[in-house]
Amino acid sequence: MFQLSPAGIDFVKTELNRYETKRSAILPCLYKVQEENGGWVSPEAVNHLADVMDIPAAHINEVLYFYTMYNKKPVGRLHVQVCATISCAMNGARELAKHICDKYQVKEGEISDDGMVTVTKVECLGSCGTAPMMQIGNAYYENLTKESAIEVIEDLKKKSTNQ
Amino acid sequence: MEVKILSEHYHKDDFQGLTGYKANGGYEMLKKAFTMKPQEIIDLVKAAGLRGRGGAGFPTGVKWGFLPDNGEPRYLLCNADEGEPGTFKDREMMERAPHQLVEGMIISAFAIGSKKSYIYIRGEYDDSINSCRQAIKEAYDAGLLGKNIMGSGFDHDMDVYCGAGAYICGEETGMISSLEGKKGQPKLKPPFPAVQGYLGKPTIVNNVETLASVIYILRDGVDAYRKYGTEKSPGTKLFSVSGNVVKPGNYEVPLGYPLKDLIFDLCGGLKPGRKLKAVIPGGSSAPILTAEEAMVATLDYENLAQHGSMLGSGAVMVIDDSNCMVDLLGVTLHFYHHESCGQCTPCREGTGWLDKIVHSILDGKGRLQDIDLMDEVAGHMMGRTICALSDAAAMPTLSFLKKFRDEFEFYVREGRSKVKGQAHAQM
Ligand SMILES: Cc1cc2nc3c(=O)[nH]c(=O)nc-3n(C[C@H](O)[C@H](O)[C@H](O)COP(=O)(O)O)c2cc1C
Ligand code: SF4
Ligand code: FES
DSSP states (O other): OOOOOHHHHHHHHHHHTTSSSGGGGHHHHHHHHHHHTTSSOOHHHHHHHHHHHTSOHHHHHHHHHHOTTSOSSOOOSEEEEEEOSHHHHTTTHHHHHHHHHHHHTOOTTSBOTTSOEEEEEESOOSOGGGOSOEEETTEEEOSOOHHHHHHHHHHHHHHHHHO | OOOOSTTTTTTOGGGGSHHHHHHTTTTHHHHHHTTSOHHHHHHHHHHHTOBOTTTTOOBHHHHHHTOOOSSOOOEEEEEEOOOSTTOOHHHHHHHHOHHHHHHHHHHHHHHHTOSEEEEEEOTTOHHHHHHHHHHHHHHHHTTSSBSSGGGSSOOBEEEEEEOOSOGGGGSHHHHHHHHTTSOOOOOOSSSOTTTSOGGGSOEEEEEHHHHHHHHHHHHHHHHHHHTSBOSSSBSEEEEEEEESBSSOEEEEEETTEEHHHIIIIITOOBOTTOOEEEEEOSSTTSOOEEHHHHHHOEESHHHHHHTTOOOTTOEEEEEETTSOHHHHHHHHHHHHHHHOOSOSHHHHHHHHHHHHHHHHHHTTOOOHHHHHHHHHHHHTTTTOSSSTHHHHHHHHHHHHHHHTHHHHHHHHHHSSOSSTTOOOOOO
């Protein structure tokens, strides 16, 4: 059963008082839940959050399913998001995404066998002048080549397994 | 030549922090604003002719004038959702000069009589979120936000709100729904946000660049501001250039600047051996220009309208002759189909159909009548929906089909791209 950590509960309490209405706290609190639930928001986590926030789970689900940054199913420890919109597409983004998928033997949106990597193509991330680019976690990696992208991922994989 | 007003200090490492910002004249205009009457500031912005930099180009001072005088609390929302493909100017400003945005917002809030503002930043922009939060914190600590700012008697609170991945939240009423903690679905206008916005209260929504520009109108005055740009498009503007140029990036030039010079002088032109094929001048929603049109167009609202396109967000996407136009329309339509919020039938169904048809052409299964069908579907999507996303999908479609029809016909006939070496790059 998912439960927010004490710090997570404190976060929710603060957010509930931060805006003009409680409901505005849903978006920030869903980020917190996702962070503490290993990168995705499960149905149990929604129910738990609804209890803590004391608002209807339906309001939370409405938000959860509308926005793409909340993962509705589990993802690998490294969620590699490659922008495939127009300026990136013109600079080899789709070939890059395919290269990363082939390298880690995953289909788009699935998790590699070692649980490490999920690759998804996403829409414009506002980094079009430094295309092609990818986002992993919170960080942007720009002006990529096939080689430099793999280097970044390998590096993060090492850091993540050493933790 | 670039004219750097908004971006003058971008290259300075310490400009991000309050000390460095102040050392370069920061918050002097806020001080000046407090010596003026709010209405004087609104009149100044009106006289300067500042037009909204978020896409629609609506005159900012006029918008501010729509606020009803009914004693209700007023909100100021900064639109930092920056989702229009090709646009990355607001991100650079928030990362390099967050206090410039904060100062512009406090001045604007004072002008419109707002005690509370939010910067709505797209959730992916982690660096922008952090730098704006830091700037707001510094401003509170220095008495530039909160109660009785600089002894003026004016109170103002500011906060950052993070989106969570939805292009439609850049549309102002979608943004308001999102800030209210709901799905980011746009609402029918009127009522306009200035009358009934966030929580039903009068709300002004302005783009990052718009709000920062207010500082320099105060600093330089109307005549100096209007020295740059054209009669109908005064001032300088940030352009995000991407695609196939040698030096992509953000460039600040006076409005009315020749598109050709932006591409071939400032951005270093195209890669060796490449020829210009087309330019999208104002984000992916703007109708595409052929190379011939691009060589004579100037970057102002009226000239691009004459060419049947628009200035939009100032995102210039440069396309060379290695690209297949059928493929690029496919990428574009995938975007709009993915981002339609689904409330209006013409948009939900139309973007779905267009995406499906163009991809069947790309898969080699197209029929000649599909080209006319796309034309017809796009035609039915214009001007019939709650927000402009539907038009934003239809306009590129109609312009691609009109200006590059031969490539679409070739693709249908031969089952492959007219451009050599262009395989269908989808995975
Ligand atoms: C589909 C759609 C997406 C939009 N996205 C943005 C955006 O990312 N940033 C922005 O400033 N304006 C965006 N706009 C325009 C806003 O609705 C609004 O006009 C603008 O924020 C007003 O600010 P301004 O007058 O300062 O330009 C979008 C409009 C539409 C229809
Ligand atoms: S036009 Fe499209 S995106 Fe806009 S409100 Fe209607 S369905 Fe939603
Ligand atoms: S098109 Fe890829 S970041 Fe904008």
